[in-house]
Amino acid sequence: MSFGLSELIILGVIATIGAAGLFTLLLRMDNRRTRPNLQLGRAGDGPVFLFQDKDLIDATPDALAMIAPHVQKMSEYEATLHVLGAHFINLEDVLAAHDKGHVRVDGEHPNALSMHIEREGPVLRIAVTDEVSNGPTKVTDMLEHDVRLAELSMMRELTKHTPQLIWQENGNGRLIWANQAYLSFSDRLRTGIETVTPTWPSKSVFPDLTDATAHAGSTSRRVAVTLPDKSAEHWFDVTTVAQQNGFLHFATDANAAVRADRQRHNFVQTLGKTFAELSTGLAIFDKRRQLAMFNPALHELTRLPIEFLSSRPSIDTVLDRLRETRILPEPKNYASWREQFTALEAEAREGTYCEVWELPDGQTYRITGRPHPDGAFALLFEDISAEISLTRRFRSDIETGQAVLDTLGDAIAVFSSTGSLVMSNKAYADLWDTAEPSYHDQRALQTELETWRGRCTPTRMWSEMRDFIYGSGTRKTWADDAILDDGRHIRCHANPIAGGMTMVRFDFAPPKTPVISKLTMSDPALLSAKR
Missing domain, CATH: 3.30.450.20 (PAS domain)
Structure with missing residues (x-):
């Protein structure tokens, strides 16, 4: 049976890590060595494994060599199931069901091997034999051959069904191998539809990737492929691995990431335009305490140079410069004033900082701290001089009116x-x-x-x-x-x-004086007598 270049590479890697795995395995077994009643080697047996409660306590040299490449990523018991399971179907269920005595299990393939399972208490003995040739070397070769075939079959399934585009090129950039996803995408670019049986493309659907990777072991880049109607582009994140006689490429769909980047860019531009029109000065500091964003109003209010703000200064540097330009109130005690810087940052991160700065030139600023995600925080600078002046005027008018009333x-x-x-x-x-x-x-x-x-x-x-x-x-x-x-x-x-x-x-x-009107009125009786 012949193997492709990528398959031979995988087999070479497996052989390379075998020595390291064998050394690790021997160290483990040496610490668990016991004297079981079951014998390790018998006439006609091939590889033999002895387990006690799923811990490997002894094994023949050929058995150790078989599982050595796998023990660095799994236990000895799991490695044994992996190696023998390629030839003996449902091996794990068979071992779990057999709790005492001896049982023989035949393999599934023609001229199959046989496996003898013996259990005595916690000790489990697994021996593999070739009933035809009775040769242990052939047993090992057959088992390793089955494992490699199983691994190659699994890899073929992975490359066939993965949505990732995988292809291989020689040193001249000519396509020599591609998986199903690559071929289907190539057909869709050529015909506009995905065919059931994709055809081999005449040329690579991606631009030349060999120049940038000629002297690199592994590189990544984002590549755009123009769709047939030229109305849009399909973006991929391509990882290229340089090999001895060519290159191996892996392409992952990056359309969602590109759309997200564009939306983020547009959103940042919109925020920038909005911030530019604000009369409130905005200074956003990242988690490293450096100025990450500011708007023109900050420059106008603080009179700090644009070059200085664009250099991403730290918050300490910004506040020091504000003090130098007399934008920050001069404290009576410089040491305590420096300590307030740390308190300002901590309170701003918690969203509790708010202070009014009365400047020597008569202006009044309100400084507010607001927390932002990922440890960042923002400082807002508002010129409230007119508001303070109007408030003071209203208060003065009210106090004047009150004083007038009191008089x-x-x-x-x-x-x-x-x-x-x-x-x-x-x-x-x-x-x-x-x-x-x-x-x-x-x-x-x-x-x-x-x-x-x-x-x-x-x-x-x-x-x-x-x-x-x-x-x-x-x-x-x-x-x-x-x-x-x-x-x-x-x-x-x-x-x-x-x-x-x-x-x-x-x-x-004045009190009302009662009027005695009876004495001043004419008396009707006297008037009638005079008549």
């Missing part, structure tokens, strides 16, 4: 359309003996009404005032009087103002 002698309180106390002045707090609310406190109208009722004599006026404050639509100024529990009279004014709000004003009114 007025009348008690004033402003309520929203939902009945919340928006603001009041000091005279209001003194009149009703309540705490002065800050500008962000909002007490409920119902609470204030209870205070008013508790300090005045009973009157329906408070219900009318409540209805007026909650009222909607066009409202006219409303006023009424009330008497405090100390006898003073107060005048209550309710004025609608912008936004549906109501300003309530309290001032003291």
Whole structure:
């Protein structure tokens, strides 16, 4: 029987590792050597194996040579099943079923070998004989021949059914062997369809791969093959192994990987365009603490040179440069300031870092840390100078308005359309003996009404005032009087103002003097007497 070049290579590898396997096997057996009752060698026996609980304890030299190439990747018992199983079908089941005594098993092939199985307690003896020639050398040759045939058959099946394209070329690049997947792909390129029985291609479907691999043991590259309609390309990852008289190539479909790379590239480009339009400065540091990505806004806000940012500086270098350019607040203690760098990085990785930097030139930046996958993190730089200025202006306006109200002698309180106390002045707090609310406190109208009722004599006026404050639509100024529990009279004014709000004003009114009208009226009785 003749073998192809690739098959001879495989057989050569098996022979090469045999010596190393035999040495390893002898070391193992020496540690397990026992004195079993079953004899190792008998007249007419070929290779003989002695096992105790699936551990090989003794074997004839020809038996050891048979399993030596396999013991580095499997146990001695499994190696024996592998070698003998090519000739004796279902050997593992036969051994498992035989638990005592002697049994003979005949092989499946013409002029087959016979195997004698003996079991005595935990010890198992396996002997292979040739009933015709009674020669142990021929037994070994037949078993090794069956193993090689089984391995070659398995390899043929693998190369036939694998989706990977495998082919072999000589030193001039001429195709000398190819598997089923390669031939089917070649037919599809030539005819547009995959045929049941592919034909041998006149030339390789791949570009010349020999130049790049002439002086290399193994190389990999990504190769594109144009489809027949030239509308698309089919991509492969090709691994080339240089051999003595040619090259062996393995091609794996890479279309999914190429599509993923293109989608990732497009996505990165989209992100880059989006980041470029952001007014927020973005700095992304990888797991090695180096600047991996930044946008133009970072350059504009920090005034760091593009060349410096493009050199992938570390976060320590970036923060040092920010301090030098007075973009980072100057600390009182330089040592503690350096320690804050480490804390900044740790907090940014956890997504908890957020700090406001007030710079010497009056600008205010908000720095936020956000974690990213694979240990990376991002720092966001936002210029909030206008926001801070506007907030301070609003606060100043509110404080100024409050100060103006506090100078007025009348008690004033402003309520929203939902009945919340928006603001009041000091005279209001003194009149009703309540705490002065800050500008962000909002007490409920119902609470204030209870205070008013508790300090005045009973009157329906408070219900009318409540209805007026909650009222909607066009409202006219409303006023009424009330008497405090100390006898003073107060005048209550309710004025609608912008936004549906109501300003309530309290001032003291002079007490009303009762008029005795009886003395000034004409007496009807006297008038009738005069008549």
